[in-house]
Amino acid sequence: MQVITRIDELKKKIRDARAAGRTIGVVPTMGYLHEGHLTLMRQARAEQGFVIATLFVNPLQFGPTEDYAVYPRDLARDSKLAATTGIDVLFAPTVDEMYPAGNGKTLTFVDVEKITATLCGASRPGHFRGVATVVTKLFNITEADVAYFGQKDAQQVTVIRQMVRDLNMNVRVVAVPIVREADGLALSSRNQYLSPAERQAALVLSKSLRLAETMLAGGNREASAVLAAVTDCIAQEPLAAVDYIAMVDPQTLQPLTQISGSALVALAVRFGKTRLIDNLLWEEK
Numbered sequence: 001m002q003v004i005t006r007i008d009e010l011k012k013k014i015r016d017a018r019a020a021g022r023t024i025g026v027v028p029t030m031g032y033l034h035e036g037h038l039t040l041m042r043q044a045r046a047e048q049g050f051v052i053a054t055l056f057v058n059p060l061q062f063g064p065t066e067d068y069a070v071y072p073r074d075l076a077r078d079s080k081l082a083a084t085t086g087i088d089v090l091f092a093p094t095v096d097e098m099y100p101a102g103n104g105k106t107l108t109f110v111d112v113e114k115i116t117a118t119l120c121g122a123s124r125p126g127h128f129r130g131v132a133t134v135v136t137k138l139f140n141i142t143e144a145d146v147a148y149f150g151q152k153d154a155q156q157v158t159v160i161r162q163m164v165r166d167l168n169m170n171v172r173v174v175a176v177p178i179v180r181e182a183d184g185l186a187l188s189s190r191n192q193y194l195s196p197a198e199r200q201a202a203l204v205l206s207k208s209l210r211l212a213e214t215m216l217a218g219g220n221r222e223a224s225a226v227l228a229a230v231t232d233c234i235a236q237e238p239l240a241a242v243d244y245i246a247m248v249d250p251q252t253l254q255p256l257t258q259i260s261g262s263a264l265v266a267l268a269v270r271f272g273k274t275r276l277i278d279n280l281l282w283e284e285k
Contacts (some may be wrong), residue, residue: 001083003075003090007141010052010091014143017088022049026144028135030094031055032072033081036179040148040175041085043176052142059095059104061130072189089103091142098137110136112159112166115226117173118247119155119266120277123243128159135160136167144171152178152186155277155282158253178278179205186278198271201239205267205278208233210266222260223247234269243268243275260284 004010017024027040030285037053044051056076062068075092095104109129115121116128139147146211149157152225158176179187182225184200184206194202208230215226227247247256250264265280 001079001087001090003079003092003209003246005059005092005097007093007097008212010089010141012088014050014052017050018143020049022162024048024143024147025051025146025148026138026162027053027087027148029053029055029136029229030071030189031078032074032189032192032193033078034179034187036150036152038081038085039179040176041082041087043174044146044148045086047145050089051085052089053082053085054142054145055082056090056098056134056138058098058134060099060106060109061127062131063124066124067190067193071079072126072192075128088166088230098134099256099267106133106136109133110163110167112163114164116159118218118253118266119246119248121155123268128156128265132158132159133165136163136169139171146172146174148174148176149279151175151187152277153280154266154281155253158251184210184246186254188276190276191272192275194271196238198274202238202269202271202276204234204237204240205269205276208264208267209278209280212280214271215265216259223256223259226265230265230267234267239271241270243270 025043025044029037040052047144057071059068075154079090110132111129112132121128139198161173184202185202211233212226212230227245231245246266248254249256250262256263261284263282268277
């Protein structure tokens, strides 16, 4: 595996891969890798001829009071972990390489409307504009045939798929199931912020989603009933401060009243200063 920080150097590698007839897979990440990221890389490695993982903490997707400055960064650590998956390139550009205008700024943005106004978009204004902009840049830079994202960021996956359709991008988006700790906590680079007590409290997220899954599997199709049960479950945890609890259509992200076919139960909850997200993608059997 080679670590590359310059776009022009990466482009040369891509030209060589294309000349050799290899398909290209990309795994966009913000780094501080965990098993969830590594699972994406392994799947990409198994399915594509040339695999690029990107490591970039994107300033455009952080609000002014969010954790951009303290978001964990450790290229040496991440390089060792990424190398174990057999990927070809870890692309780790600087902010100035990605946004040469300076100071992490750009004059051009990609803005996906409507589906970014709800869930995380409601409490993080501008977040998905930053996500869509950087992902568009990464798709253009890597010329990927297939891009791999984690289902934990369910709204992000929906937004990127909409963007790909609307802009006729020649890339297929694959969502890989959530990877969890043995006790159920969804893996996240932000889990490291949690105190031991907050870490234990955060298990209420997966507990509430298992409750929702049990209700849906048992035939309950009233969204209000499922949401009430999930809300009550989380309310039992005193360290949990709810941002949102929602049941939406996975494609449109619009609220559901009756469930038929598929549904996304999505959560965002704070434990101390740490905001965690989790979700259940329900598919009718």
